[in-house]
Amino acid sequence: KSVTGQTFSLEVGRMPCSPCRETRCLIAAWGLVFALFAAPATSATATAAGPWCDFDAKTIRLGWDRWSVIFDATTGAVREIRQRDAEAPILTGEPDLWTIERRDGSIVRASEGRLRTTWDETRGMLQLDFTHRAADVHLSCRALPEGPLFSAVVAMKQGTALAWNFPSGLEFDVPAVEEFIFPDNIGVAFTRHFFEPGGAGVERRPLHGEGYRLVADRRCAIRPEDDPPKRLTPGKDAALLPGWFRNEIASRAYEVTADRPTTDPGLAFSLLETENGPWLEADRLGGRGLFVRYGGRMIAQDGSLTRLQAAGVIAVLEAAFRGAFDAKETSADDALRLSRGRENTRIAVLVGRASGRPGIRRSPLPGMLHAWLERLPWVRDARIEIVTLRTADELREALSADRPPAAIVNTQAECFPAESSTQAEAMLEAIRSYVRRGGLWFEAGGGYPFYYAIVPARDMKFASANRHFCDFAALDSKHGTWSLFGVQSPEAIYRAPTVEIAAFDRDGRRLGRVRHAFQVYIPEGNSAEVPTLQMTVAIPHRKALLRYGEANAYTRTLKEKVSPQLFTQLQRSILLKVTTGSLRRSAELSGELPGPVIFHVAEYLHGGFDRQYPDHLPPNPKVGTAEDLRLLIEAVRRNGHLFMPYTNPTWWCVNPKGPTFERYGDVVLARDLDGNVYPERYGEAYTQGYAICHWHPIVRKVNAEIRRQFTEEYPVDILFQDQIGARRSIWDTNPAAPDPAAYLEGLHRIAKTDSAFVPLGTEDGHDRLINYELMFCGLSWPWLPNRPDGRMLLYEDVWPRESWRLEPSAIFLAHDKALFFHHDLGGFTRDPRDVSISLVLGYGLSWWLHSANPSEQDRAWLTTLSRVQQAIGPELVGRRLERFDYLSPKVVRSVWGDLEVTANLSDSPWVLDAETTIAPDGFWAESPRIEVGYVVRDRGKNLASPGEWIVRVRENAP
Numbered sequence: 001k002s003v004t005g006q007t008f009s010l011e012v013g014r015m016p017c018s019p020c021r022e023t024r025c026l027i028a029a030w031g032l033v034f035a036l037f038a039a040p041a042t043s044a045t046a047t048a049a050g051p052w053c054d055f056d057a058k059t060i061r062l063g064w065d066r067w068s069v070i071f072d073a074t075t076g077a078v079r080e081i082r083q084r085d086a087e088a089p090i091l092t093g094e095p096d097l098w099t100i101e102r103r104d105g106s107i108v109r110a111s112e113g114r115l116r117t118t119w120d121e122t123r124g125m126l127q128l129d130f131t132h133r134a135a136d137v138h139l140s141c142r143a144l145p146e147g148p149l150f151s152a153v154v155a156m157k158q159g160t161a162l163a164w165n166f167p168s169g170l171e172f173d174v175p176a177v178e179e180f181i182f183p184d185n186i187g188v189a190f191t192r193h194f195f196e197p198g199g200a201g202v203e204r205r206p207l208h209g210e211g212y213r214l215v216a217d218r219r220c221a222i223r224p225e226d227d228p229p230k231r232l233t234p235g236k237d238a239a240l241l242p243g244w245f246r247n248e249i250a251s252r253a254y255e256v257t258a259d260r261p262t263t264d265p266g267l268a269f270s271l272l273e274t275e276n277g278p279w280l281e282a283d284r285l286g287g288r289g290l291f292v293r294y295g296g297r298m299i300a301q302d303g304s305l306t307r308l309q310a311a312g313v314i315a316v317l318e319a320a321f322r323g324a325f326d327a328k329e330t331s332a333d334d335a336l337r338l339s340r341g342r343e344n345t346r347i348a349v350l351v352g353r354a355s356g357r358p359g360i361r362r363s364p365l366p367g368m369l370h371a372w373l374e375r376l377p378w379v380r381d382a383r384i385e386i387v388t389l390r391t392a393d394e395l396r397e398a399l400s401a402d403r404p405p406a407a408i409v410n411t412q413a414e415c416f417p418a419e420s421s422t423q424a425e426a427m428l429e430a431i432r433s434y435v436r437r438g439g440l441w442f443e444a445g446g447g448y449p450f451y452y453a454i455v456p457a458r459d460m461k462f463a464s465a466n467r468h469f470c471d472f473a474a475l476d477s478k479h480g481t482w483s484l485f486g487v488q489s490p491e492a493i494y495r496a497p498t499v500e501i502a503a504f505d506r507d508g509r510r511l512g513r514v515r516h517a518f519q520v521y522i523p524e525g526n527s528a529e530v531p532t533l534q535m536t537v538a539i540p541h542r543k544a545l546l547r548y549g550e551a552n553a554y555t556r557t558l559k560e561k562v563s564p565q566l567f568t569q570l571q572r573s574i575l576l577k578v579t580t581g582s583l584r585r586s587a588e589l590s591g592e593l594p595g596p597v598i599f600h601v602a603e604y605l606h607g608g609f610d611r612q613y614p615d616h617l618p619p620n621p622k623v624g625t626a627e628d629l630r631l632l633i634e635a636v637r638r639n640g641h642l643f644m645p646y647t648n649p650t651w652w653c654v655n656p657k658g659p660t661f662e663r664y665g666d667v668v669l670a671r672d673l674d675g676n677v678y679p680e681r682y683g684e685a686y687t688q689g690y691a692i693c694h695w696h697p698i699v700r701k702v703n704a705e706i707r708r709q710f711t712e713e714y715p716v717d718i719l720f721q722d723q724i725g726a727r728r729s730i731w732d733t734n735p736a737a738p739d740p741a742a743y744l745e746g747l748h749r750i751a752k753t754d755s756a757f758v759p760l761g762t763e764d765g766h767d768r769l770i771n772y773e774l775m776f777c778g779l780s781w782p783w784l785p786n787r788p789d790g791r792m793l794l795y796e797d798v799w800p801r802e803s804w805r806l807e808p809s810a811i812f813l814a815h816d817k818a819l820f821f822h823h824d825l826g827g828f829t830r831d832p833r834d835v836s837i838s839l840v841l842g843y844g845l846s847w848w849l850h851s852a853n854p855s856e857q858d859r860a861w862l863t864t865l866s867r868v869q870q871a872i873g874p875e876l877v878g879r880r881l882e883r884f885d886y887l888s889p890k891v892v893r894s895v896w897g898d899l900e901v902t903a904n905l906s907d908s909p910w911v912l913d914a915e916t917t918i919a920p921d922g923f924w925a926e927s928p929r930i931e932v933g934y935v936v937r938d939r940g941k942n943l944a945s946p947g948e949w950i951v952r953v954r955e956n957a958p
Helices: 019-038 210-216 241-252 304-320 366-375 377-380 391-402 420-435 540-552 563-572 584-587 626-638 657-668 697-713 743-754 809-814 832-840 856-876
Strands: 006-013 051-057 059-064 067-072 078-083 099-102 108-109 114-120 125-130 135-142 147-156 159-167 170-173 177-182 188-190 202-206 269-274 277-283 290-296 347-350 385-389 407-410 415-417 440-443 452-456 460-463 472-477 479-485 497-504 509-522 527-537 574-580 599-600 642-647 652-653 687-693 719-722 760-763 775-777 805-807 820-823 846-849 883-888 892-895 899-904 921-927 931-940 948-953
Touching: 051 114, 059 135, 067 147, 078 479, 078 527, 078 846, 108 892, 125 948, 135 497, 147 159, 147 509, 170 472, 170 743, 177 497, 177 509, 210 420, 241 304, 290 304, 304 407, 304 440, 347 366, 366 377, 366 385, 385 391, 391 407, 391 415, 391 420, 391 452, 415 420, 420 452, 472 509, 472 540, 479 509, 479 540, 509 527, 527 540, 563 642, 563 856, 574 856, 584 626, 626 642, 642 697, 652 657, 657 697, 697 719, 697 743, 719 743, 743 760, 832 856, 832 892, 832 899, 832 921, 832 931, 846 856, 856 899, 856 931, 856 948
Parallel strands: 290 440, 347 385, 347 407, 407 440, 415 452, 574 599, 574 846, 599 642, 642 719, 719 760, 760 775, 775 820
Antiparallel strands: 006 114, 051 059, 059 067, 067 078, 099 108, 099 159, 114 125, 125 135, 135 147, 147 527, 159 509, 170 509, 177 188, 177 472, 188 805, 202 452, 269 277, 277 290, 460 497, 472 479, 479 527, 497 509, 652 687, 883 892, 892 899, 899 921, 921 931, 931 948
């Protein structure tokens, strides 16, 4: 059984056989089994130090002293991956070891082919050769001390391969999960709870019109999806609304989507109307309260819609507070709760758990409402508390409380939360009862009320997107530790990876699954080597992550990319976006700043932002001349700052086209597998431009000219190239591309080429760019709070707190090799909480000045950020992250050499020691040379609430 010191092969298959062929196969198989048992055993066994391989008729066992993998001898499927001496395997395999996705949508499966295996003990190599009618796959598995290393060559005989899925499915027991490390943005760790029902968020279950009928005994019309906007006019009861809101409606020609008007007559109040019927309407539901809704979906025609949406809520709440909806003869007990009481009154904003992906844009309505309500004089004077409801349990408790909120504003369009599908009807009955008892319920999200119940998702699936930093995943289990990562040569064309995890029930067991895929393009009659995959077993995931970086040659440190003088300046500089409307005024402003900055500008762009690319220069005449731009750069440097202009070499714009696009035309555009171009738009209703082929010689020529302009005509300190690190992989069949799956590699080549001339920064980023980029700006949308008006869905908005934590793989991998900042156009450090989470994760601080005359508040905050960055930057920038630990669910500590940073992201103070207490949303950073923090107790002395800034630098400390 134990075969060592020789080459041995076994061939089995599942190909259809004739009776006589079956007989010959059976004889051959038994002969092989006999040979296996008769072969003289040598020294290699499953416990020997070194690679070993055992065969029998059903399985192939491969391993080293700390791990083993069992393959199915017929199909090659993984039976189990086990850590030595563990009671159970870490993972087991699904029926197919690999699958290939073809362009026609069909799947080539390993289990449907014939398998021939060969073991070479000298090389520690198990060869699994698959013959299939559609493809031949030659898969090599090399046994290494840390785990098996897989490489493969795929030869397509029928059809075109678009994806290589390997492993196509490995399963694990959810009860045994401790953490699963996943490459989303900077990295996240999922707990066992994430894989349990409801742990990965929620899903929508349709109730259709039944939900609204149960609450209000009414129906809505469902007008066409393309129903044109209608002019908004006052309704018959508009006089009940505050004068400021009536004036708003009268002075603005609002047009709204009015595609869900109530069809049944008898509404108590029609406040605003369109020709389709009531748009802002209210009803009693047969009781003392008020049910309010908008009669259409909120489809933004411009940025004013959300303002109207929020203003309508404020107007109704104010009118209710002042008793406008109470009849004159109404007693206090029969009045709306919002108008009858002045003490312990609450208004609840129902946000609920979002069903979208963390990091995408969220509705600005909840944040806008919360901020507006807290600033209203009548809210402050009456001491009304504004609270947030996020879960079905919180909503249920609020509805059933002895003193429920006086008003509940549901910001979710057409949705409401419920504990489960079976409890949805009971939740609707509770809402109806709440209104009848005097509560005010406002369906502020628009659309068809209660059309969907938002319930915990039982099954889940989550895949890495284009904003994952690295191709690395790991499982920490009660049965052992396992990791998986890709290895791609820096010189090879990069193949975009995807990692997908899932959870489901089978035969009374709760199981998780992990899959890995590479994007490929292998036409019929062609073969290609796919990237290598390494598995490790019994190695801590952070140690395996560093091996991943070494294997992929991510070696160029931050200090190697810049001069010592520039490195020192970078350590002390915040990132400052400046928008003054004048290059000359920006130059003057550079002399008024409290400390060194990376001076980031975009308003110089020739045609304006996202217009006329790739033509960035000469400057837009609305803001200045070419001479003004030169003087700005000189002033920035003279005042001790670094100049970084915004550029975007990744797409060409229209409306109108720039001179370069007009000259060369569509020949440079990227094209999909059917030859179609990729139109692009960012927040607009019209096409703004097109994706381009980065391999095209014209594109390369144009990019070289942009680089020349910013290194010779207008020499800059850092050149920011937007979207180089943020674009997703697309197909590109432009003839200039080496193959249709090489789109991302074309982007990487831009960075590789330009980094030899000037330091670079880019949006987001991923590890393939580590050796070329000086600065990554982004990867933080899912966790940077930016509250209360943050624009993005956060992890905490989507997943329960007990399901996840940050595990900053990107920072462990690259913090000594690149600067990390938040998004250069919108992700800034706005308050102590943003500062705290940024510093504990090694991010630099950033801000945006919108005016040539910043407010005193802006100047004060900029001074604070500058003081903190100048103190902590030299201790943090360019250092490797050594430890990252959660001291509690919302208190995190990171270690960078002799610097420790502790961030308190909770709402309560955190006692660090007898001398120091960190403020809510605060932090404390300390090394032998500095003490920096936002605290409520310092050196044993209590400080003012909510906290005070401390910045101490010991000049002569070692």
